[in-house]
Amino acid sequence: MKNSVSDLFLMASYGIKAPSGHNTQPWKIRIDNNTFEVHPDFSFSLPVADQNNRELYVSVGCAIENICLAANEKGFGEQVIIRKHPDDYTFACIEIKKGTANPSSLFSQIAKRQTNRSVYFDRVIPQKDIIRLSNIKLENGIKSHIYRYDEKEFGILSDFILQANEVQLSNPLYKEELLNWICFTKKQVNNHKCGLSYKTIGASGIPSFLRKAVIKSQLKVSKQNKADKKRISSSSHLVLFTCENNTAEEWIKLGRSLERFLLKACKIKIACGFLNQPCEVEALAETVKDKLEIEGMYPVILVRMGYARSMAFSPRKQAESIIDII
Numbered sequence: 001m002k003n004s005v006s007d008l009f010l011m012a013s014y015g016i017k018a019p020s021g022h023n024t025q026p027w028k029i030r031i032d033n034n035t036f037e038v039h040p041d042f043s044f045s046l047p048v049a050d051q052n053n054r055e056l057y058v059s060v061g062c063a064i065e066n067i068c069l070a071a072n073e074k075g076f077g078e079q080v081i082i083r084k085h086p087d088d089y090t091f092a093c094i095e096i097k098k099g100t101a102n103p104s105s106l107f108s109q110i111a112k113r114q115t116n117r118s119v120y121f122d123r124v125i126p127q128k129d130i131i132r133l134s135n136i137k138l139e140n141g142i143k144s145h146i147y148r149y150d151e152k153e154f155g156i157l158s159d160f161i162l163q164a165n166e167v168q169l170s171n172p173l174y175k176e177e178l179l180n181w182i183c184f185t186k187k188q189v190n191n192h193k194c195g196l197s198y199k200t201i202g203a204s205g206i207p208s209f210l211r212k213a214v215i216k217s218q219l220k221v222s223k224q225n226k227a228d229k230k231r232i233s234s235s236s237h238l239v240l241f242t243c244e245n246n247t248a249e250e251w252i253k254l255g256r257s258l259e260r261f262l263l264k265a266c267k268i269k270i271a272c273g274f275l276n277q278p279c280e281v282e283a284l285a286e287t288v289k290d291k292l293e294i295e296g297m298y299p300v301i302l303v304r305m306g307y308a309r310s311m312a313f314s315p316r317k318q319a320e321s322i323i324d325i326i
Helices: 005-017 054-073 105-109 127-134 152-169 172-180 186-192 208-218 221-233 248-267 282-292
Strands: 027-032 035-040 076-084 090-098 142-148 237-243 271-274 298-306 323-325
Touching: 005 027, 005 035, 005 054, 005 323, 027 054, 035 054, 054 076, 054 090, 054 105, 054 248, 054 298, 076 248, 090 248, 105 248, 127 142, 127 248, 142 152, 142 248, 152 172, 152 221, 152 237, 152 282, 172 208, 208 221, 237 248, 248 271, 248 298, 282 298
Parallel strands: 027 323
Antiparallel strands: 027 035, 035 090, 076 090, 142 237, 237 298, 271 298
């Protein structure tokens, strides 16, 4: 039985609210009868920061999870099938069926979730809430490792973040790529509908003609490390997401698990932001495994958690530019 195009389009549109590296929103969604196809859009990749497209595929997984939650909310059950495309990339099909839904309270958090890049309040998340987050269902092969601010592992990861900044910010190509994804004016935000807006990175109080120069001046190891030390020291916990085989299929599964975690954190009023630098620098990622004694698991995503005021929301592309109806 075919479902209304408007309902299917609405379900797909929730995928666009998922997180992505530099807010690139690297997805293409196709609707064919009762099936959604979610494809990576490599024209929005980050070849320097995300050399093997690992974070891109994680973003695809986050979008898939949102669509599944939206389908359940509309009364549909879903089955996710990960496939290999003839053009040698991995994508996912979401097949929906009426009458087998399992609605989740996480659906209501999709529009509220945001990546919060601010310095957090100096408060510790209660253990009861950490347990609630630890109990989030993760896909097979995916693990979350939660470390409190006073644990040894928290300090180890903090040091790796600063080391990774040294590696990345010593690379002119990395800085150029980052600057290319920052929108410095309201006009740029409205034109591109993606990327990092000046508001989301905390530059809303700087006159528009000075923003680029000021932000560019911050892309130095000493200044970035100083800023990240403040962010880290204000955080209650760090959460490292890992996978077993480091494949595109697992990265998608990790993205689904990550989105559930982020939506649950949003529901209990916990702010989350990304500090993925140690996972992006491959040589450091190998050392992270040794230092944290997580052999056999690949570090993929690093999240900091705490309490903070809401930030400006990242811009989003028009649904029509991402969703195709067959």
